[in-house]
Amino acid sequence: MKQAGRYEPYSYFQLMEVSLRELLVEKGVVTDDAIAGAMAAMRARGPERGAAMVAHAWLDPAYKARMLADGSRAAEELGFEVPGLRLIVVENTSQAHNVIVCTLCSCYPRMLLGLPPEWYKSRPYRSRVVREPRKVLAEFGTKISPKLKIRVHDSNADMRYMVLPLRPEGTEGWSEARLATLVTRDCLIGVAVPTLPKISKTRKSK
Amino acid sequence: MGGLPAGKVRRSEHAYDDWELRVDAMMMLLVGVVGDAKRMTVDELRKNVEALTPEDYDKIGYYDRWVISLTQTMIQRGVITTDELAKKLVAVQKRGQTSISRPKRARSR
Structure with a gap:
């Protein structure tokens, strides 16, 4: 582990962490x-996993x-373990958009x-997204058509949600790997939707 | 807090310090998501986070809340005693300085 070379006293909470761990x-x-x-495994997990499932x-x-x-089983099919909890994938459609939150924690x-x-994890997101999701999504730059319903899914200790976004138009013939690059973390939470990278009109995309 | 009025969502990321990841790792091990050291449930983690006063909850950071809750749960479960903890806190503090550098980011709320 690389050290920054600065020596500072423990904060109260760091002191507690060291003490608890040593005990x-x-x-x-x-x-x-x-x-x-466990730290290394956590560092290795990232939204690429969810994106791979979506593209597939x-x-x-x-x-x-x-x-x-x-x-959960679909995640395991691609080699991603989801131990100890139920993963529920919610699908965006032309009628409804989904967004996830955990109001409790x-x-x-x-x-x-x-x-x-x-x-x-912040108070504003957890408080507001269940009450005024459209407004919160707009703050993320995501405008959802008033024709679409917005469903907000509140996670808990035993079940977790992930959003399956709509595949954007104009991606016909794309490979799975290329499709996965469109699926960002925020798309899987539901505060964003996949969009094609902007390309100039004079240049054709590969 | 679901449904309560609140301010704008600040789109901040969480740059995790090593000590925070160690707290996270301890939680994963103690609730038995990984390994076979299960000593508690996720519900206990939340219960003891929620035992904080609303003022403290908002004042301290995310993993600050977790480390308090984990410690409290281990005491309630009889895995450690308050006496052992008190002695350990003094011993660790006496050992003094640490090379864990403080983050430059604003504290998480």
Whole structure:
């Protein structure tokens, strides 16, 4: 672990972290190796996993059906473990847009998307997105047509949601890997929708 | 807090410090999501986070809340005692300085 070379006293909470950890290690509850392993595994998880599932579902209707029936199993099919909880994938359609939140705390499909952004855990997002989702989405630059319903899904300790966005028009013939690049973390949360990168009209995209 | 009035969503990311990731890792291990060290449930984590006063909840950072809750839960579960914790806190503090650098970002709320 690279150290910054600055030596500063522990904050109160860091002091508590060190103390708790050392006690748990001394008592044989956890090991330093197990903690390091869990940290490394968490660092390795990112939205690419969710994006891979979405791109796969866009190209394979049978997989999409399995994914909507059982998100956890569909994740495992692509080699992503989602232990200990139920993953529910909610599909955006021409009638409805989905967005996820955890009003109670910060439940998030972390096994597929990595750790949540700070705003997802913040009071304003958790308070407001269930009440005025359209306004909150607009603050993210995402305008949802008034014709569409917005469904807000509140996660909990046992079940997590992930959004299956609509495949953008103009992506016919794209490879799975290329499609996956359109699916950002915010699309999987539902505060954004996949869009094609802007290209100048004189140049054709590859 | 769902449905309560609140301000604009500040689109901030969370740059995770090592100590925060260690707290996260301890949670994953203690609730048994990974490994076989299960000593608690996620519901206990939340219960003890919610035991904070609303003022404290908003004043301290996300992983600050977690480390308090994990410690409290381990005491409630009898995994550690308050006496052991008190002695350990003093010993660690005496050891003094750490090379964990403080983040430059604003504290998470």
